[in-house]
Amino acid sequence: MSLPPLTARAQDIQPFHVMDILARARALEAAGRDIVHMEIGEPDFATAFPIIEAGMQALRAGHTHYTPALGLPALREAIADFYSSRYGVEMAAARIIVTPGASGALLLALATLLGRDDELLLADPGYPCNRHFARFLEARARGIALGPASRYQLTAEAVAAHWQAHTRAVLVASPANPTGTLISSEALRGLYGTISERGGALVVDEIYHGLTYGCDAHTAAAVSDEVFVVNSFSKYFGMTGWRLGWLVAPTAFLPALERLAQNLFLAPSTIAQHAALAAFRPDTLAILEERREAFRQRRDFLVPALRELGFSVPVLPDGAFYVYAGCERFSDDSMALAQRLLEEAGVAVTPGVDFGSHQARHHLRFAYTTGMKRLEEGVARLARILR
Amino acid sequence: MSLPPLTARAQDIQPFHVMDILARARALEAAGRDIVHMEIGEPDFATAFPIIEAGMQALRAGHTHYTPALGLPALREAIADFYSSRYGVEMAAARIIVTPGASGALLLALATLLGRDDELLLADPGYPCNRHFARFLEARARGIALGPASRYQLTAEAVAAHWQAHTRAVLVASPANPTGTLISSEALRGLYGTISERGGALVVDEIYHGLTYGCDAHTAAAVSDEVFVVNSFSKYFGMTGWRLGWLVAPTAFLPALERLAQNLFLAPSTIAQHAALAAFRPDTLAILEERREAFRQRRDFLVPALRELGFSVPVLPDGAFYVYAGCERFSDDSMALAQRLLEEAGVAVTPGVDFGSHQARHHLRFAYTTGMKRLEEGVARLARILR
């Protein structure tokens, strides 16, 4: 009498190392230690009040049933309008699929693109879930080692050099996690040309759009109607816990994406969708722009402070809320260093090993998702043990 | 320059035929026709007020960040307590994983059990997403043809007869969709014995628990700690649009399930989780029990009325809110019949073909998710065209 063995898929999917850091940080806090959290990948701000209020109104109105699998038509329209007003890109609302977070959008898009043993090219370092989505789908992710020379972003040349018979898609994030760098419009166009010539698909994760400092991001939706664009209400819109995102998809893929969404999710959260209708209102956007300014100030404090401490930050991050910092001066084992910083300095950070394997042991990710006072405190504590 | 072909997975996943019925019903309504909806798979009631209120309070308190991937510890405790108070089954809260709906729970559980080309046995007729989850995972679902003789439920004998080298798991729903029948504790024990002897896993979908009439369902969690039990806040708790469910899993599978949940979902909806904390309160349960009584009355009206019209309902459904009715007297093409009932009678129902292939063209599913007056109206309209 026994259970079957775990599937190879389930065995292969790795935990996030930062979870050990987080668990240890919570244990230290429970024991009375004060911890500066620079490992958290979400805004510290609660959701902006106009969105909260719209959510409460939806609840009062009894909007608690399933919505259509692709989302509320009004929300899909509102998102399409946002592409028009923010980016000057016109698109049919029919191309917008509302999903349970960017997570849901990535799973859907990749499920239509990656069959068994097909290959996805992506950046190393990069967001860890992406390679696990590929593994989940019985496909393969191949990380391309990237460094400061290409601002940690994929290039057409790198993609061409790594393209293989089974390569089907390329995933880019801009601004990227963990590096915060943007990819330029020209580079995107070059990438798209190289990929589409080879019969592949380009998927661009724009979840950190809106969180760029001193510059604006251009959407990949402007490059071609055949680019898959992933976005979310989680980061700029500050709605992580609501679990709502979207996918802009090529028209030819919509029927299949709808079937997949129906079966996998039934529908995205109704309350979140009603609340998100308030996300594009001018009063909401005014609050979000204030927060963006707060993030900019934090970045402008943290990057020089980390350099001063001896971390290497060869490229100024354009956006997101992360600094991917080389720690080669202190350790060649980023996980051990993260543990040491937590135990000795009470500062929690994410080890590079969560983001891939290229130079991962020589990097830490610092998130500036806590207020200036706490960032200053964190830096002061690091100075005490590292200098 | 072209996109890659759709994956075989995405091609194989079928749409729900009822979506065409629903779309046509909406079009008729837009043109001024009155339609009686007996195709909808969710309670007509809005979420009970204590749950709504808890959701609003969570929003007011700013509970809008990610929760742990497995859910809020307090909610996992509350669910464990519910197994104790409702079923007399004690279990560690650690075994409970909060998910985005039963949909999320099914995807997680099956992803740990079904590797590529592995086989899942399930009931035909049955809930359509299940075979698509298997296909999504590059595994196979094999429907076992079931009829009234076994009350549409799998038996140990049927499972033994269909077991193959690649069979890894068996999925049972009790009460079932579309048939509403329960599986007895003894039958569950027999099934579990047969499956575990063969090194397989038993997954039991209990999403319609609480919606049984004149009888109570026993949980498969009482059979063994190694059964995977899926449940949801959607149906009895009336929270479909909130997207919240759970999985009770064997201890050995928890680390892998947590890794999968982290990567696929990040976390379930925070607002929904806070709201669901109010789902088990006595004042909420009192409301839910009133609604259960309303569903019982509807069933007790609808089953004899359908029989009277000439539909065959050989087994009285114990629960859920469906009647799976043989329509052989009227048609051997359930989709065509469903279309005719919609056009001529203004009554929307789900064709049997959505639930499998066994006798599917000879069945319709009637959902009693609308009030008595509307059910009476629907039956009167059907009488006019069928008699």
Ligand SMILES: Cc1ncc(COP(=O)(O)O)c(C=O)c1O
């Ligand atoms: C690059 C990137 N993509 C996608 C996600 C998923 O976010 P969500 O599912 O909350 O939209 C994250 C979350 O941290 C991320 O960093």
Ligand SMILES: Cc1ncc(COP(=O)(O)O)c(C=O)c1O
């Ligand atoms: C048998 C069965 N299982 C699972 C589900 C999924 O429900 P949810 O994801 O809303 O919990 C449904 C929905 O209709 C169902 O009928």
